[in-house]
Amino acid sequence: MNDPWDSTTVVPVGEGRYAATIGPEWVLAMVPQGGVLAAIAARAMAAELHVDEGAVVQALRTCHGVFVSPVPAGEVLVDVQVLRRGRSVSQAQATVHGPDGSTGFTALAVFGTTRPGFEFTELRYPDVPAAEDQPSFRDPFPPEAGDIERIEFPFWEEVLEGRPALGHPFWDTTSVRDEAQSATWFRFEQPPVGPDGRLDPFTGFVFADVMPGAVFEKVSPTEDRWFAPSLDLTVHLFGAATPGWVLAHYRAHLAADGYASVDAAVWDPRGADGPELVAYATQQMFFTRMA
Incomplete structure:
Protein backbone atom coordinates (compact mmCIF):
# COMPACT_ATOMS: atom_id res chain seq x y z
CA MET A 1 0.00 0.00 0.00
CA ASN A 2 1.27 3.46 -0.88
CA ASP A 3 1.91 5.82 2.02
CA PRO A 4 -0.58 8.73 1.74
CA TRP A 5 1.88 11.06 3.46
CA ASP A 6 4.16 10.75 0.43
CA SER A 7 1.75 13.23 -1.17
CA THR A 8 3.44 15.97 0.90
CA THR A 9 6.85 15.25 -0.63
CA VAL A 10 8.02 18.09 -2.87
CA VAL A 11 10.76 18.08 -5.51
CA PRO A 12 12.33 21.18 -7.08
CA VAL A 13 11.45 21.66 -10.75
CA GLY A 14 12.69 25.21 -11.32
CA GLU A 15 13.69 28.39 -9.55
CA GLY A 16 11.24 28.83 -6.67
CA ARG A 17 9.00 26.06 -8.04
CA TYR A 18 8.28 22.59 -6.65
CA ALA A 19 6.12 19.65 -7.69
CA ALA A 20 4.10 17.17 -5.65
CA THR A 21 1.57 14.44 -6.41
CA ILE A 22 -1.62 14.26 -4.33
CA GLY A 23 -3.08 10.76 -4.16
CA PRO A 24 -6.82 10.15 -4.70
CA GLU A 25 -7.17 8.99 -1.09
CA TRP A 26 -6.99 12.64 0.03
CA VAL A 27 -10.14 13.66 -1.84
CA LEU A 28 -13.10 14.68 0.33
CA ALA A 29 -16.28 15.44 -1.62
CA MET A 30 -14.67 16.87 -4.78
CA VAL A 31 -11.16 18.09 -3.94
CA PRO A 32 -8.25 17.11 -1.66
CA GLN A 33 -8.54 17.88 2.04
CA GLY A 34 -7.22 21.35 2.85
CA GLY A 35 -4.75 20.08 5.42
CA VAL A 36 -2.67 18.24 2.83
CA LEU A 37 -2.53 21.37 0.66
CA ALA A 38 -1.23 23.36 3.64
CA ALA A 39 1.35 20.65 4.40
CA ILE A 40 2.58 20.69 0.79
CA ALA A 41 2.85 24.49 0.83
CA ALA A 42 4.74 24.39 4.13
CA ARG A 43 7.09 21.69 2.84
CA ALA A 44 7.94 23.73 -0.25
CA MET A 45 8.53 26.92 1.77
CA ALA A 46 10.78 25.02 4.19
CA ALA A 47 12.76 23.63 1.26
CA GLU A 48 13.16 27.04 -0.39
CA LEU A 49 14.30 28.61 2.89
CA HIS A 50 16.63 25.67 3.70
CA VAL A 51 15.41 25.90 7.29
CA ASP A 52 16.96 22.54 8.27
CA GLU A 53 20.40 23.16 6.80
CA GLY A 54 21.82 25.84 9.09
CA ALA A 55 23.49 25.50 12.46
CA VAL A 56 20.20 26.53 14.10
CA VAL A 57 16.94 25.03 12.85
CA GLN A 58 14.01 27.35 12.10
CA ALA A 59 10.80 25.44 12.78
CA LEU A 60 7.46 26.39 11.24
CA ARG A 61 5.66 28.58 13.77
CA THR A 62 2.55 29.80 11.94
CA CYS A 63 0.94 29.41 8.53
CA HIS A 64 -2.09 31.25 7.17
CA GLY A 65 -3.65 30.08 3.93
CA VAL A 66 -6.62 30.99 1.76
CA PHE A 67 -8.44 28.62 -0.58
CA VAL A 68 -8.72 30.73 -3.73
CA SER A 69 -9.76 28.06 -6.23
CA PRO A 70 -10.04 24.25 -6.26
CA VAL A 71 -6.78 22.30 -6.40
CA PRO A 72 -7.15 18.90 -8.09
CA ALA A 73 -5.70 15.61 -6.97
CA GLY A 74 -2.74 14.37 -8.99
CA GLU A 75 0.24 16.45 -10.00
CA VAL A 76 0.40 19.93 -8.48
CA LEU A 77 2.94 22.73 -8.61
CA VAL A 78 4.04 25.02 -5.78
CA ASP A 79 5.40 28.50 -6.48
CA VAL A 80 7.41 29.85 -3.55
CA GLN A 81 8.58 33.39 -2.84
CA VAL A 82 10.98 34.07 0.02
CA LEU A 83 9.86 37.29 1.69
CA ARG A 84 12.75 37.44 4.15
CA ARG A 85 15.49 35.03 5.17
CA GLY A 86 16.65 35.98 8.66
CA ARG A 87 19.05 34.50 11.18
CA SER A 88 16.29 33.69 13.69
CA VAL A 89 13.00 34.34 11.84
CA SER A 90 12.15 33.90 8.14
CA GLN A 91 8.97 34.42 6.11
CA ALA A 92 7.78 32.97 2.81
CA GLN A 93 4.73 32.72 0.58
CA ALA A 94 3.60 29.74 -1.51
CA THR A 95 0.77 28.94 -3.91
CA VAL A 96 -0.24 25.33 -4.59
CA HIS A 97 -2.05 24.96 -7.92
CA GLY A 98 -2.80 22.51 -10.69
CA PRO A 99 -0.41 22.22 -13.65
CA ASP A 100 -2.76 24.27 -15.84
CA GLY A 101 -3.67 26.91 -13.27
CA SER A 102 -2.11 29.85 -11.47
CA THR A 103 -4.37 30.04 -8.41
CA GLY A 104 -5.30 27.48 -5.78
CA PHE A 105 -4.19 27.53 -2.14
CA THR A 106 -1.98 30.47 -1.16
CA ALA A 107 -0.13 30.48 2.17
CA LEU A 108 2.03 32.85 4.20
CA ALA A 109 4.30 31.25 6.78
CA VAL A 110 6.76 32.22 9.49
CA PHE A 111 9.67 30.00 10.53
CA GLY A 112 11.69 30.71 13.66
CA THR A 113 14.36 29.39 15.99
CA THR A 114 13.81 28.55 19.65
CA ARG A 115 14.04 31.69 21.79
CA PRO A 116 14.05 32.52 25.52
CA GLY A 117 10.66 33.44 26.96
CA PHE A 118 7.74 32.20 29.04
CA GLU A 119 5.98 28.84 29.08
CA PHE A 120 2.33 28.07 29.92
CA THR A 121 -0.76 26.56 28.30
CA GLU A 122 -4.01 28.40 29.01
CA LEU A 123 -6.29 26.11 27.00
CA ARG A 124 -7.62 23.13 28.90
CA TYR A 125 -7.70 19.53 27.75
CA PRO A 126 -11.36 18.43 27.50
CA ASP A 127 -12.87 15.64 29.57
CA VAL A 128 -13.51 12.94 26.96
Whole structure:
Protein backbone atom coordinates (compact mmCIF):
# COMPACT_ATOMS: atom_id res chain seq x y z
CA MET A 1 0.00 0.00 0.00
CA ASN A 2 1.27 3.46 -0.88
CA ASP A 3 1.91 5.82 2.02
CA PRO A 4 -0.58 8.73 1.74
CA TRP A 5 1.88 11.06 3.46
CA ASP A 6 4.16 10.75 0.43
CA SER A 7 1.75 13.23 -1.17
CA THR A 8 3.44 15.97 0.90
CA THR A 9 6.85 15.25 -0.63
CA VAL A 10 8.02 18.09 -2.87
CA VAL A 11 10.76 18.08 -5.51
CA PRO A 12 12.33 21.18 -7.08
CA VAL A 13 11.45 21.66 -10.75
CA GLY A 14 12.69 25.21 -11.32
CA GLU A 15 13.69 28.39 -9.55
CA GLY A 16 11.24 28.83 -6.67
CA ARG A 17 9.00 26.06 -8.04
CA TYR A 18 8.28 22.59 -6.65
CA ALA A 19 6.12 19.65 -7.69
CA ALA A 20 4.10 17.17 -5.65
CA THR A 21 1.57 14.44 -6.41
CA ILE A 22 -1.62 14.26 -4.33
CA GLY A 23 -3.08 10.76 -4.16
CA PRO A 24 -6.82 10.15 -4.70
CA GLU A 25 -7.17 8.99 -1.09
CA TRP A 26 -6.99 12.64 0.03
CA VAL A 27 -10.14 13.66 -1.84
CA LEU A 28 -13.10 14.68 0.33
CA ALA A 29 -16.28 15.44 -1.62
CA MET A 30 -14.67 16.87 -4.78
CA VAL A 31 -11.16 18.09 -3.94
CA PRO A 32 -8.25 17.11 -1.66
CA GLN A 33 -8.54 17.88 2.04
CA GLY A 34 -7.22 21.35 2.85
CA GLY A 35 -4.75 20.08 5.42
CA VAL A 36 -2.67 18.24 2.83
CA LEU A 37 -2.53 21.37 0.66
CA ALA A 38 -1.23 23.36 3.64
CA ALA A 39 1.35 20.65 4.40
CA ILE A 40 2.58 20.69 0.79
CA ALA A 41 2.85 24.49 0.83
CA ALA A 42 4.74 24.39 4.13
CA ARG A 43 7.09 21.69 2.84
CA ALA A 44 7.94 23.73 -0.25
CA MET A 45 8.53 26.92 1.77
CA ALA A 46 10.78 25.02 4.19
CA ALA A 47 12.76 23.63 1.26
CA GLU A 48 13.16 27.04 -0.39
CA LEU A 49 14.30 28.61 2.89
CA HIS A 50 16.63 25.67 3.70
CA VAL A 51 15.41 25.90 7.29
CA ASP A 52 16.96 22.54 8.27
CA GLU A 53 20.40 23.16 6.80
CA GLY A 54 21.82 25.84 9.09
CA ALA A 55 23.49 25.50 12.46
CA VAL A 56 20.20 26.53 14.10
CA VAL A 57 16.94 25.03 12.85
CA GLN A 58 14.01 27.35 12.10
CA ALA A 59 10.80 25.44 12.78
CA LEU A 60 7.46 26.39 11.24
CA ARG A 61 5.66 28.58 13.77
CA THR A 62 2.55 29.80 11.94
CA CYS A 63 0.94 29.41 8.53
CA HIS A 64 -2.09 31.25 7.17
CA GLY A 65 -3.65 30.08 3.93
CA VAL A 66 -6.62 30.99 1.76
CA PHE A 67 -8.44 28.62 -0.58
CA VAL A 68 -8.72 30.73 -3.73
CA SER A 69 -9.76 28.06 -6.23
CA PRO A 70 -10.04 24.25 -6.26
CA VAL A 71 -6.78 22.30 -6.40
CA PRO A 72 -7.15 18.90 -8.09
CA ALA A 73 -5.70 15.61 -6.97
CA GLY A 74 -2.74 14.37 -8.99
CA GLU A 75 0.24 16.45 -10.00
CA VAL A 76 0.40 19.93 -8.48
CA LEU A 77 2.94 22.73 -8.61
CA VAL A 78 4.04 25.02 -5.78
CA ASP A 79 5.40 28.50 -6.48
CA VAL A 80 7.41 29.85 -3.55
CA GLN A 81 8.58 33.39 -2.84
CA VAL A 82 10.98 34.07 0.02
CA LEU A 83 9.86 37.29 1.69
CA ARG A 84 12.75 37.44 4.15
CA ARG A 85 15.49 35.03 5.17
CA GLY A 86 16.65 35.98 8.66
CA ARG A 87 19.05 34.50 11.18
CA SER A 88 16.29 33.69 13.69
CA VAL A 89 13.00 34.34 11.84
CA SER A 90 12.15 33.90 8.14
CA GLN A 91 8.97 34.42 6.11
CA ALA A 92 7.78 32.97 2.81
CA GLN A 93 4.73 32.72 0.58
CA ALA A 94 3.60 29.74 -1.51
CA THR A 95 0.77 28.94 -3.91
CA VAL A 96 -0.24 25.33 -4.59
CA HIS A 97 -2.05 24.96 -7.92
CA GLY A 98 -2.80 22.51 -10.69
CA PRO A 99 -0.41 22.22 -13.65
CA ASP A 100 -2.76 24.27 -15.84
CA GLY A 101 -3.67 26.91 -13.27
CA SER A 102 -2.11 29.85 -11.47
CA THR A 103 -4.37 30.04 -8.41
CA GLY A 104 -5.30 27.48 -5.78
CA PHE A 105 -4.19 27.53 -2.14
CA THR A 106 -1.98 30.47 -1.16
CA ALA A 107 -0.13 30.48 2.17
CA LEU A 108 2.03 32.85 4.20
CA ALA A 109 4.30 31.25 6.78
CA VAL A 110 6.76 32.22 9.49
CA PHE A 111 9.67 30.00 10.53
CA GLY A 112 11.69 30.71 13.66
CA THR A 113 14.36 29.39 15.99
CA THR A 114 13.81 28.55 19.65
CA ARG A 115 14.04 31.69 21.79
CA PRO A 116 14.05 32.52 25.52
CA GLY A 117 10.66 33.44 26.96
CA PHE A 118 7.74 32.20 29.04
CA GLU A 119 5.98 28.84 29.08
CA PHE A 120 2.33 28.07 29.92
CA THR A 121 -0.76 26.56 28.30
CA GLU A 122 -4.01 28.40 29.01
CA LEU A 123 -6.29 26.11 27.00
CA ARG A 124 -7.62 23.13 28.90
CA TYR A 125 -7.70 19.53 27.75
CA PRO A 126 -11.36 18.43 27.50
CA ASP A 127 -12.87 15.64 29.57
CA VAL A 128 -13.51 12.94 26.96
CA PRO A 129 -13.64 9.13 26.85
CA ALA A 130 -10.58 7.19 25.72
CA ALA A 131 -10.31 6.45 22.02
CA GLU A 132 -10.25 2.72 22.71
CA ASP A 133 -13.73 2.96 24.25
CA GLN A 134 -15.33 4.69 21.25
CA PRO A 135 -16.72 3.34 17.95
CA SER A 136 -14.83 4.00 14.74
CA PHE A 137 -16.11 6.10 11.86
CA ARG A 138 -15.39 2.95 9.83
CA ASP A 139 -17.95 0.87 11.73
CA PRO A 140 -21.36 0.13 10.18
CA PHE A 141 -24.11 2.53 11.24
CA PRO A 142 -26.17 1.27 14.21
CA PRO A 143 -29.88 0.43 13.73
CA GLU A 144 -30.96 3.77 15.25
CA ALA A 145 -29.33 5.56 12.29
CA GLY A 146 -32.19 4.35 10.08
CA ASP A 147 -31.82 4.22 6.32
CA ILE A 148 -29.27 7.01 5.99
CA GLU A 149 -27.06 6.51 2.96
CA ARG A 150 -23.40 6.21 3.87
CA ILE A 151 -21.06 8.41 1.85
CA GLU A 152 -17.74 6.63 1.46
CA PHE A 153 -14.48 8.58 1.30
CA PRO A 154 -11.13 6.75 1.03
CA PHE A 155 -9.69 9.48 3.29
CA TRP A 156 -11.34 7.86 6.32
CA GLU A 157 -10.13 4.38 5.35
CA GLU A 158 -6.65 4.98 3.98
CA VAL A 159 -5.43 8.23 5.59
CA LEU A 160 -7.07 8.76 8.98
CA GLU A 161 -9.18 6.72 11.34
CA GLY A 162 -11.56 8.85 13.39
CA ARG A 163 -13.52 8.14 16.56
CA PRO A 164 -15.98 10.52 18.26
CA ALA A 165 -14.86 12.00 21.57
CA LEU A 166 -17.40 14.79 22.17
CA GLY A 167 -20.73 15.47 20.49
CA HIS A 168 -23.72 13.67 19.01
CA PRO A 169 -23.93 11.38 15.97
CA PHE A 170 -25.33 13.19 12.95
CA TRP A 171 -28.44 10.99 12.86
CA ASP A 172 -29.45 11.93 16.42
CA THR A 173 -32.45 14.24 15.99
CA THR A 174 -33.86 14.03 19.53
CA SER A 175 -31.02 15.03 21.88
CA VAL A 176 -30.81 18.62 23.08
CA ARG A 177 -28.04 20.52 21.31
CA ASP A 178 -26.13 22.85 23.61
CA GLU A 179 -22.58 24.07 22.98
CA ALA A 180 -21.10 24.47 19.51
CA GLN A 181 -18.17 22.18 20.16
CA SER A 182 -17.04 18.72 19.17
CA ALA A 183 -13.95 16.60 19.61
CA THR A 184 -12.55 13.70 17.62
CA TRP A 185 -9.81 11.16 18.13
CA PHE A 186 -7.59 10.70 15.07
CA ARG A 187 -4.73 8.44 14.13
CA PHE A 188 -2.93 7.93 10.84
CA GLU A 189 -3.33 4.61 9.10
CA GLN A 190 0.39 4.83 8.33
CA PRO A 191 1.89 7.22 10.91
CA PRO A 192 4.53 9.51 9.35
CA VAL A 193 7.13 9.14 12.10
CA GLY A 194 10.39 11.08 11.91
CA PRO A 195 13.88 10.24 13.22
CA ASP A 196 12.90 11.69 16.61
CA GLY A 197 10.15 9.08 17.00
CA ARG A 198 7.38 11.68 16.70
CA LEU A 199 4.82 12.44 14.02
CA ASP A 200 5.77 14.87 11.30
CA PRO A 201 4.76 18.27 12.76
CA PHE A 202 2.93 19.10 9.51
CA THR A 203 0.33 16.44 10.38
CA GLY A 204 -1.14 19.21 12.53
CA PHE A 205 -2.58 20.75 9.36
CA VAL A 206 -4.59 17.59 8.65
CA PHE A 207 -5.95 17.27 12.20
CA ALA A 208 -6.92 20.95 12.19
CA ASP A 209 -8.89 21.05 8.94
CA VAL A 210 -11.88 18.98 10.14
CA MET A 211 -13.83 21.74 11.92
CA PRO A 212 -17.45 21.73 10.62
CA GLY A 213 -18.62 19.24 13.25
CA ALA A 214 -18.57 21.98 15.89
CA VAL A 215 -21.16 23.96 13.91
CA PHE A 216 -23.44 21.01 13.33
CA GLU A 217 -23.21 20.08 17.02
CA LYS A 218 -25.07 23.32 17.74
CA VAL A 219 -27.55 22.98 14.87
CA SER A 220 -29.97 20.07 14.91
CA PRO A 221 -29.96 17.87 11.79
CA THR A 222 -32.09 19.21 8.95
CA GLU A 223 -33.66 17.62 5.88
CA ASP A 224 -30.98 19.26 3.74
CA ARG A 225 -27.45 17.88 3.71
CA TRP A 226 -24.87 20.61 4.11
CA PHE A 227 -21.23 20.86 3.08
CA ALA A 228 -18.88 23.41 4.67
CA PRO A 229 -15.86 24.21 2.46
CA SER A 230 -12.95 26.12 3.98
CA LEU A 231 -12.29 29.75 3.09
CA ASP A 232 -9.06 29.96 5.04
CA LEU A 233 -6.95 28.01 7.52
CA THR A 234 -4.50 29.42 10.06
CA VAL A 235 -2.39 26.96 12.05
CA HIS A 236 0.08 27.66 14.85
CA LEU A 237 2.42 24.70 15.39
CA PHE A 238 3.89 24.15 18.85
CA GLY A 239 5.50 20.73 18.51
CA ALA A 240 5.07 17.19 17.22
CA ALA A 241 2.77 14.56 18.68
CA THR A 242 3.84 11.04 19.58
CA PRO A 243 2.46 8.24 17.36
CA GLY A 244 -1.01 7.04 18.33
CA TRP A 245 -4.36 8.67 18.96
CA VAL A 246 -4.38 12.49 18.79
CA LEU A 247 -7.33 14.54 20.08
CA ALA A 248 -8.71 17.51 18.13
CA HIS A 249 -11.15 19.77 20.02
CA TYR A 250 -13.22 22.14 17.86
CA ARG A 251 -15.29 25.17 18.94
CA ALA A 252 -17.52 27.33 16.73
CA HIS A 253 -17.82 30.92 17.94
CA LEU A 254 -20.24 32.49 15.49
CA ALA A 255 -22.35 31.47 12.50
CA ALA A 256 -24.09 34.13 10.37
CA ASP A 257 -24.65 35.18 6.77
CA GLY A 258 -23.85 31.65 5.56
CA TYR A 259 -20.41 31.58 7.21
CA ALA A 260 -18.97 30.31 10.50
CA SER A 261 -15.85 30.98 12.57
CA VAL A 262 -14.31 27.94 14.27
CA ASP A 263 -11.10 27.09 16.10
CA ALA A 264 -9.27 23.85 16.85
CA ALA A 265 -6.93 22.70 19.61
CA VAL A 266 -4.88 19.61 18.78
CA TRP A 267 -3.62 17.60 21.76
CA ASP A 268 -1.13 14.80 22.28
CA PRO A 269 -2.50 12.92 25.32
CA ARG A 270 0.89 11.30 25.95
CA GLY A 271 2.90 14.40 26.84
CA ALA A 272 5.67 14.07 29.41
CA ASP A 273 3.73 16.18 31.95
CA GLY A 274 0.21 15.34 30.79
CA PRO A 275 -1.68 16.22 27.61
CA GLU A 276 0.39 18.52 25.40
CA LEU A 277 -1.03 21.16 23.04
CA VAL A 278 0.74 20.62 19.69
CA ALA A 279 -1.29 22.91 17.41
CA TYR A 280 -3.96 25.61 17.48
CA ALA A 281 -5.95 26.62 14.40
CA THR A 282 -8.68 29.00 13.28
CA GLN A 283 -10.87 28.95 10.22
CA GLN A 284 -13.78 30.56 8.42
CA MET A 285 -16.02 28.29 6.36
CA PHE A 286 -19.12 28.78 4.27
CA PHE A 287 -22.16 26.57 3.79
CA THR A 288 -23.59 25.04 0.66
CA ARG A 289 -26.29 22.41 0.19
CA MET A 290 -25.20 19.04 -1.11
CA ALA A 291 -27.16 17.72 -4.09
